[in-house]
Amino acid sequence: MTRTSAPSRAPLTPTSPSRWSTVPADLLAGVTVGVVALPLALAFGVSSGVGPAAGLVTAVVAGIVAAVFGGSRVQVSGPTGAMAVVLAPLVAIHGADAVPLVAIMAGLMVLALGAARLGRVVTFIPWPVVEGFTLGIATIIFLQQVPAAVGVDAPAGQNPLVAAVDVIGRAGDTVLWTLGTVAVVVTLMLVLPRLWAALPASLVAIIVVTVVAELVDAPVARIGALPDSLPAPSIPGITPALLGELAGPAAAVAALAAIESLLSARVAATMPSDTLTDDARRYDPDRELVGQGLASVAAGLFGGMPATGAIARTAVNVRAGARTRLAAVVHGLVILVVIYAATGPVGQIPLAALSGVLMVTAVRMVDVRAVRTVLRSTRGSALVLVVTAIVTIAVDLVQAIVVGLAVAALLALRALSRASVVHRQPLPGPAADGDEQIALFRLDGSMFFGAADRIAETVQRDHGARVVVLRLSGLRLVDATGAHALAELVGTLERSGVTVLVKGVQEQHRSVLTRVGVLDELASEQHLFEDLDAAIAHARDHVARPRP
Known part of the structure; x- marks a missing residue:
């Protein structure tokens, strides 16, 4: 069955009328x-x-x-x-x-x-x-x-409610x-x-x-x-x-x-x-x-x-x-x-x-359908x-x-906080000796005051490794509190003998991370990566070395 083309429709809104016609x-x-x-x-x-x-x-x-x-x-x-x-x-x-x-x-x-x-x-x-x-x-x-x-x-x-009951x-x-x-x-x-x-x-x-x-x-x-x-x-x-x-x-x-x-x-x-x-x-x-x-x-x-x-x-x-x-x-x-x-x-x-x-x-005044x-x-x-x-x-x-x-606002922050998660991921590529000493974490959502401490605690609690790799490319928002929590996380891990590698810092987040001191807490500027494979290769090279 062939379908004929529909006739052209008039505009949804009328054209502007003349000054006196209205x-x-x-x-x-x-x-x-x-x-x-x-x-x-x-x-x-x-x-x-x-x-x-x-x-x-x-x-x-x-x-x-x-x-x-x-x-x-x-x-x-x-x-x-x-x-x-x-x-x-x-x-x-x-x-x-x-x-x-x-x-x-x-x-x-x-x-x-x-x-x-x-x-x-x-x-x-x-x-x-x-x-x-x-x-x-x-x-x-x-x-x-x-x-x-x-x-x-x-x-x-x-x-009004008390008055209505009283006058009745x-x-x-x-x-x-x-x-x-x-x-x-x-x-x-x-x-x-x-x-x-x-x-x-x-x-x-x-x-x-x-x-x-x-x-x-x-x-x-x-x-x-x-x-x-x-x-x-x-x-x-x-x-x-x-x-x-x-x-x-x-x-x-x-x-x-x-x-x-x-x-x-x-x-x-x-x-x-x-x-x-x-x-x-x-x-x-x-x-x-x-x-x-x-x-x-x-x-x-x-x-x-x-x-x-x-x-x-x-x-x-x-x-x-x-x-x-x-x-x-x-x-x-x-x-x-x-x-x-x-x-x-x-x-x-x-x-x-x-x-x-x-x-x-x-x-x-009450739109019953909208309320429902x-x-x-x-x-x-x-x-x-x-x-x-x-x-x-x-x-x-x-x-x-x-x-x-x-x-x-509280409910929105709660929802935003729940959407902000940290996942421990398997290392990409074929397994290698020493991989059990490397922990790869992906941070998704928002690193803000409502979720920062929870994310940091999860990383600290779940690693037990010599090297921790933090993937930040999935973060949509980083505020000052989130950046401060990251700085404290990196500093705590480094002081406990764990090397931290950071991968995928987005350009819009670099300024706050730099000003709050996240990047300064890294042991070396070379521990900041744009490519995940390069970060994992560096981590494997690090664990292959004997402990000092």
């Missing part, structure tokens, strides 16, 4: 994202303890500034769940008035990271750490909504109303997209429960009064003592903002899209940090909270057909219109409705994911990343 698509995408982002901005503002107005202000100001100055053309920025998780304990300790100052301080730190061109650092975060971090954040966001879902205020600063036992008289509100919102958010994918399910769900709550005068807590305009920019009150107290939290916020924003930009660059061009996919991580830093500073000046790139809203932006920065700018303008024209109705939204939105959002893949891959990767998630939930988000990286 405007309609960007306007539509921006409106779509703005509608989706509105309930999230309100919810994250409430969840963080700063208030819904701060969430709206941050979505507008930070969203527009990051869109203009950031390094991604399709990234959408604003308040996020991860940032709300970090800010909640900060608000409990220092109050909501400290958040704008933290936003400015953290923004300047992120700006400095971008200016120092450290945007590529995020690529060193292992996949299991990212998935564990996301799983932990999603769990915290979900747990934080339990108090509002049962109509009880949680104690400020309490661990203290559910008030309005629990049926609040749980019913959450149930309706969750149901609509799950069902509506199946009926009409383009429908903004979260906004529709909030509108439905708000109208019903108004009609029946439901006894549920509402958002309350909101400002009907943007506040004037101002510098928060600053004292040296306050700066000292907030330096640590600001550094944690900056680290989170940088990591989350760069991860979001990287995800956006790889998302499948029929409209996203190669140019639109490219992003500059250093410029992204600069843009996110400026966005948090601007949000702080307007009384808002720190902002980051938002993966969920960025994904909506890409799927809606965004091609340029205009879409993210329009998203901010849409929310600005709501501030000036609809804060009255927005203030009547039940807090339990926002909790329902965030519960669904938290569940959707990591857990099934290797025991080490599964351990990193689980440890990172537990530390995120029980301790702190930034510490979770540090701990996750530390565990991943």
Whole structure:
């Protein structure tokens, strides 16, 4: 059966559009994202303890500034769940008035990271750490909504898991109303997209429960009064003592903002899209940090909270057909219109409705397939994911990343150490008299601090010969500790009357071996060989001589 040639295929990515041809698509995408982002901005503002107005202000100001100055053309920025998780304990300790100052301080730190061109650092975060971090954040966001879902205020600063368990036992008289509100919102958010994918399910769900709550005068807590305009920019009150107290939290916020924003930009660059061009996919991580830093500073000046790139809203932006920065700018303008024209109705939204939105959002944050893949891959990767998630939930988000990286690094070093081995090999060629007095060892892998002592001990323990030949051509890495261990091994053998011959020093290792003194420990410069046959011939000649 003959096979006909396949027809030529169109490029996977579209060609670059003209300057004005993208405007309609960007306007539509921006409106779509703005509608989706509105309930999230309100919810994250409430969840963080700063208030819904701060969430709206941050979505507008930070969203527009990051869109203009950031390094991604399709990234959408604003308040996020991860940032709300970090800010909640900060608000409990220092109050909501400290958040704008933290936003400015953290923004300047992120700006400095971008200016120092450290945007590529995020690529060193292992996949299991990212998935564990996301799983932990999603769990915290979900747990934080339990108090509002049962109509009880949680104690400020309490661990979300402890608070969730505590409030369930203290559910008030309005629990049926609040749980019913959450149930309706969750149901609509799950069902509506199946009926009409383009429908903004979260906004529709909030509108439905708000109208019903108004009609029946439901006894549920509402958002309350909101400002009907943007506040004037101002510098928060600053004292040296306050700066000292907030330096640590600001550094944690900056680290989170940088990591989350760069991860979001990287995800956006790889998302499948029929409209996203190669140019639109490219992003500059250093410029992204600069843009996110400026966005948090601007949000702080307007009384808002720190902002980051938002993966969920960025994904909506890409799927809606965004091609340029205009879409993210329009998203901010849409929310600005709501501030000036609809804060009255927005203030009547039940807090339990926002909790329902965030519960669904938290569940959707977790990529179940990715988590399952990591857990099934290797025991080490599964351990990193689980440890990172537990530390995120029980301790702190930034510490979770540090701990996750530390565990991943230890496991990587352990694997590298196990891959570094020493073999005793038979001598090449026909056997000769005296061969039993010659020990040939081949060192493979890495001679580094995690394996150096073990390799040296193996050679010392397993030779019993007059001549030891060390084959180093199989070494891929030699660090200072490994070179020092080799120097001590050679020196110990030489002092015990064993002649050491070294074969196959690679050019990239010669410098460290020379500086640390490995070659100086050899009895003669002639004991350094490039050819194995020459080294074995020299060893046989040596053992053929009578002992001195």
